[in-house]
Every structure is written in C-alpha cells, then in structure tokens.
Amino acid sequence: MIRLTDIKLPLEHPEGAIEAAVRAKLGLGKDAVRQVTVFRRGYDARKRGAIQLIYTLDVEVADEAGVLKRHADDKHVQPTPDTGYHFVAKAPENLAQRPIVIGMGPCGLFAGLLLAQMGYRPIILDRGKAVRERTVDTWGLWRKRKLEPESNVQFGEGGAGTFSDGKLHSQISDPHHHGRKVLNEFVLAGAPEEILYVSKPHIGTFRLVTMVENMRATIDSLGGEIRFSQRVDDFLVDTETDGKRQIRGVVLASGEQLLSDHVVLAVGHSARDTFFQLHERGVYMEAKPFSIGFRVEHPQSIIDQARFGPQAGHPILGAADYKLVHHCKNGRSVYSFCMCPGGTVVAAASEPERVVTNGMSQYSRNERNANAAIVVGIDPKDFAAFDDSGSPLAGIALQRALESRAYELGGRDYSAPGQLVGDFLSGKPSSEFGSVQPSYKPGVRLTDLAPALPDYAIEAIREALPAFDRQIKGFAMRDAVLTGVETRTSSPVRIRRGEDYQSLNTQGLYPAGEGAGYAGGILSAAVDGIRVAEAVARQINATH
Structure with missing residues (x-):
C-alpha cells in the first residue's frame, strides 16, 4: 500500500473526486488504482466560504514499486506504515502474583x-x-x-x-x-x-x-x-x-x-x-503547574458562523470548536480548555460543600450552547498564598479554597456562581440572564465572580476576553455566561x-x-x- 498525504479537495467535492485526485497525483490510469481507503480526513477553515477537506489516503496500485520509485522525492507519497499494535510480552506460566x-x-x-x-x-x-x-x-x-x-x-x-x-x-x-x-x-x-x-x-x-x-x-x-x-x-x-x-x-x-x-x-x-x-x-x-478559571457559554451558532462563515451547518463540519490563547500584560497566559461544541456545563464536585465545573457533549453535539473553560496558568509559587508549608500538595489547598468559595458564592446548595461577560468586564454583579441561558445543573446563581479567583486571574481573564473577541466575533458578547469555578484542569x-x-x-x-x-x-x-x-x-x- 502507498500512503498519500495532503490531498486537498473542496468541501462539496463530488463522489469519485478522491480517486480522481489519486490518479492525478500518481499519474495513473483508472485501471491502475485498485483501492483507495481514507486514513484521515481533516479540514482547513482559514478561508471562510472556501473550506477545504484534507485527506490522508492509503492506496493499492498495480505497480507499487514503480510508483514509489517515480515519486521517491515526494514526501507526500510514501509506503503505508505499519500502524498495527504488537504486544511486547506474554505472561509467564504459573505467575505468582497478579498486577x-x-x-x-x-x-x-x-x-x-x-x-x-x-x-x-x-x-x-x-x-x-x-x-x-x-x-x-x-x-x-x-x-x-x-x-x-x-x-x-x-x-x-x-x-x-x-x-x-x-x-x-x-x-x-x-x-x-x-x-x-x-x-x-x-x-x-x-x-x-x-x-x-x-x-x-x-x-x-x-x-x-x-x-x-x-x-x-x-x-x-x-x-x-x-x-x-x-x-x-x-x-x-x-x-x-x-x-x-x-x-x-x-x-x-x-x-x-x-x-x-x-x-x-x-x-x-x-x-x-x-x-x-x-x-x-x-x-x-512534586507540585506542578495547572490552571484555574471559569466556564464560558455562547450560542453555538455564533461559534459556527465565526469559524465556518456561509458553510456553517455543513454535516461534515458539524459544530465548530475553537482553541484560543492570550498572553497578558501581567505575565499570565489565558487559554481555552476542554471546549465542548453543542454541549453543557456540568457539576463536577467530588467533595462536599464545594463547587467545580466541567464540560460535556453528546456525540450529536446538538445542544444550543457551546462551552469551554477559560483558564489562567498558575504554578507552585502561587500556591503559597493558600499553603505556605512548601508541601508538594499545596496546590490541593488552593483548589479546595476556590471550590469552597464558589460553593458559598453559589448559595451553598451546589448551585454555581455565574455572571454575564458584559458585567464581568464592567466589574458589576449580574442580576438577570440575557439571550444565553446557562446549562449548568442544578442551577446558576448570578453574582459578582471577582471574589471567586485571585486578583491576578480576574485581571488576566478580563484582558483576554476582548482579545478572544477579535479572533471570534461575539466571544465577548454581553449576554455570554461565565460559570465558576474550573479547578480540575490537570493534576496539582x-x-x-x-x-x-x-x-x-x-x-x-x-x-x-x-x-x-x-x-x-x-x-x-x-x-x-x-x-x-x-x-x-x-x-x-x-x-x-
């Protein structure tokens, strides 16, 4: 088999276009191509309205050796690698202990x-x-x-x-x-x-x-x-x-x-x-860095339109996702994490009287809202404000403190504290939801999220949201909802x-x-x- 990479076709390409592209790439007649299998399919959405599909293909041809020889200098025409799994060992007989x-x-x-x-x-x-x-x-x-x-x-x-x-x-x-x-x-x-x-x-x-x-x-x-x-x-x-x-x-x-x-x-x-x-x-x-922040929810239609333009809603593309990062003036980095297209924000606490958020989607990704964590990177030097013992477990103290504070801000009944993005950027508490209804269950209590995280994290997220809006129009929309807190991004x-x-x-x-x-x-x-x-x-x- 021969592996072809970087085969580009329009999103709406007709049936048979893949095989035609293979023949054109390899300079072969129809009878010389015996089988074409899609190994990977991605897309390039940088040009809205002209989205291309990018294929990696495994091809069976009549004269494999000859084709590879003719394309020896083309990095996109190579023998198909062996991607099968091979076991490294077999258990000895009469194994004394089980792992x-x-x-x-x-x-x-x-x-x-x-x-x-x-x-x-x-x-x-x-x-x-x-x-x-x-x-x-x-x-x-x-x-x-x-x-x-x-x-x-x-x-x-x-x-x-x-x-x-x-x-x-x-x-x-x-x-x-x-x-x-x-x-x-x-x-x-x-x-x-x-x-x-x-x-x-x-x-x-x-x-x-x-x-x-x-x-x-x-x-x-x-x-x-x-x-x-x-x-x-x-x-x-x-x-x-x-x-x-x-x-x-x-x-x-x-x-x-x-x-x-x-x-x-x-x-x-x-x-x-x-x-x-x-x-x-x-x-x-050892203590290790992780990140803290909030979940943000937008209408999925806004993300689809920003990413795919007139081709939004195409079944091959599905619900659009995003990956964003912003480096702040205070030296912090803010980034999107665990983006869930067409999903919901879920309660993810594992300890009593603490509130933690996470994101979830079904296979269909057809819920109304998109959500993602918007988080700020922190490292062990930040843990001392919560546990100055120098213990490698100090990050847990930070997590627990923020989760307990979120429980209190949410009303002490496992509701999560929330705030509209517009109010968060203006520094005033929210009192009613707008066009975006939060998906978090058991419920969201509107408040001021500034006390939910350390000041440096609030400052960084306030700087990042307008920057993200320049990449995805509508990201900093007033009615988008922030829900706190996200603390389990990775192990502490x-x-x-x-x-x-x-x-x-x-x-x-x-x-x-x-x-x-x-x-x-x-x-x-x-x-x-x-x-x-x-x-x-x-x-x-x-x-x-």
Whole structure:
C-alpha cells in the first residue's frame, strides 16, 4: 500500500473526486488504482466560504514499486506504515502474583485491558461504582443537589472522561502507534468507525457508557478481575537492606490487604486523599503547574458562523470548536480548555460543600450552547498564598479554597456562581440572564465572580476576553455566561517516575495517567496506560 498525504479537495467535492485526485497525483490510469481507503480526513477553515477537506489516503496500485520509485522525492507519497499494535510480552506460566491497577478511568482501563490481553490477569480496583450506577449518582447531584463523594463525575468506572465531550485527539508523540490501538479498541467496543479517520474524533457521554461496559466484559473474559467500591486507603512499602523501597501491595478501606509487587497508580487528578497517603508513605512527588478559571457559554451558532462563515451547518463540519490563547500584560497566559461544541456545563464536585465545573457533549453535539473553560496558568509559587508549608500538595489547598468559595458564592446548595461577560468586564454583579441561558445543573446563581479567583486571574481573564473577541466575533458578547469555578484542569502534583515507568524511589509502583501528571485527556491517558502496562509486563518477565 502507498500512503498519500495532503490531498486537498473542496468541501462539496463530488463522489469519485478522491480517486480522481489519486490518479492525478500518481499519474495513473483508472485501471491502475485498485483501492483507495481514507486514513484521515481533516479540514482547513482559514478561508471562510472556501473550506477545504484534507485527506490522508492509503492506496493499492498495480505497480507499487514503480510508483514509489517515480515519486521517491515526494514526501507526500510514501509506503503505508505499519500502524498495527504488537504486544511486547506474554505472561509467564504459573505467575505468582497478579498486577494491581488502581483506577478505571481511561488510563487504568487500558492498562488493565493490555495486561489482560497479554495474559497477566490483573486485579483492577476502583473506588467508585460501575458506570451505570455511577451515572445515576452523578445525575443525583445535577437534579437533586445530592453529592455522592465516592461516585460522581470524578470517581467510578470510566473516570472523568466519561462525562466529557469524549475527545480522542492529542498532541502527544506516538511513534509506536499506541493511539491507533486505543481507537481500534474503542471501535471494537462500539464507537463509530469514523473515529479512525476524522482529524478530531469524539464520542460523547452516552456512547462512552456502553463502550466502557463492553471493555469491562472483555477484561473479564480474559481473566481480569474488576472490583468496584474498593477504595485504596494505604500502600504496603518495604525498605530493603540496600535502602531501596519496594511496593508490596495495597490496603483497602475494608481493611483487606492485596499483595503485589507491581501496582499501577491510575487514580485520576481528583484522588486527593490518595495523594496525601502516598506522600505520607514517602513516595516522591512534586507540585506542578495547572490552571484555574471559569466556564464560558455562547450560542453555538455564533461559534459556527465565526469559524465556518456561509458553510456553517455543513454535516461534515458539524459544530465548530475553537482553541484560543492570550498572553497578558501581567505575565499570565489565558487559554481555552476542554471546549465542548453543542454541549453543557456540568457539576463536577467530588467533595462536599464545594463547587467545580466541567464540560460535556453528546456525540450529536446538538445542544444550543457551546462551552469551554477559560483558564489562567498558575504554578507552585502561587500556591503559597493558600499553603505556605512548601508541601508538594499545596496546590490541593488552593483548589479546595476556590471550590469552597464558589460553593458559598453559589448559595451553598451546589448551585454555581455565574455572571454575564458584559458585567464581568464592567466589574458589576449580574442580576438577570440575557439571550444565553446557562446549562449548568442544578442551577446558576448570578453574582459578582471577582471574589471567586485571585486578583491576578480576574485581571488576566478580563484582558483576554476582548482579545478572544477579535479572533471570534461575539466571544465577548454581553449576554455570554461565565460559570465558576474550573479547578480540575490537570493534576496539582506529578508523581515522578523513571524511564522504566516506576516511581523514582519506590520500585514496583507505576504512576500513570492524569493523576500522576503524565496525561491530559482521554487519548493521552489511555496511551499512557498502554505504555505502563508494557513496562509492567517487561519487568515481570525479567524477574520471573
């Protein structure tokens, strides 16, 4: 097969135009092209009204060697690379201990799946519930203002990514095509096949629920063991005669001990109690930068028109997204994060009497509003205002303080504080909604958002919104709604690991995914889970 890249065609190209473009590119007659498969399809929307589709194609031709020879100097005509997944190991017979995976978000799910596929029969622990029970509990907060601390947007089967837009694209380097393995497994579990070729694939919450259940069934069928409502409360760590530390297992909230010399830590970025326990047990970690801000909602039609012009609404384009960044005079950077076209703002708290926002979309992306987090980058030097101990966990103190303040500003009933963009820019409280009705459930209480974040963050966002309006007309519209607060953009800690993916100072412990500070999003977390599973397999086989 031959891979052609950068094949450009008009958005409204006729049937047969792809094959015609292939023949023109390669200088071949009709009979010489046997098959054309779309590997990826993206678009270039820089010229509104003249949007182009950009294809990567895999082509079967009659004389592959001859064609490649004639186009040897063309970087857009190359042999199709092998993007299939190849397992790195197979479990030895009579394996004495089963590896443990803590957490069943995207990272833990794929770590467990890969270990099961290689024959290691992992034990997967999740503090939350199975995904359908978890969904009921999550809706309990949204509809009845009842928070379940162990079963919510953050905790439970599928992880935080289950209640999101289901984006499946990432900027990570992936030379071994682990991302393709993730997409293929998702398709096998029920995702639409288009995620294999569209440039910005997404799934949506409802489809993710069924897919996660199907993947769980696969792990079960391969000998894996999945245990829900099993919070890990402690870690068994031995210090050996040479001073090295070795993980020996975990202690569950029930008091049960599970022994294993190989523990994958895929707990997600909101497992604060777990971070404290690891710190107490001496596992090396560092405070890391993250971001704080608000969710902003606009009519999706405004974003579509700004991005696509007269071609807005085209079924191939779907609901438009955006990615914005502004570097402020005070030295801060403000950027859009987790943009959800045609979606909703959701309550994402995991601790009582705190308010946290996140964004979610269904596969159809057909809700009235677009939403995104508009966040300000902060780093460990900013944490001292909330915890001056120098602890690597100081960022958690900052998060908790802002989430508690949002709870108070929202009326202390899990409503979120909100403000119209026009009033926010003018520095006055909002009293009534305009043309944009907020989607956050259980509700939004209009107020002044200035007290919700540190002054430097408010100053930066006030500067950034008009700058974003110059890129997307209407972004700073008066009636757009800001909802607070967004604090869970990424983990506040990084649990450092070496090249072998093990903790720097605790052998057998494999920090992984978003919670450990090594991923940001479903795809990158899943890929990290695969890489860590491979590392576990290699280490087990090397010592067995």
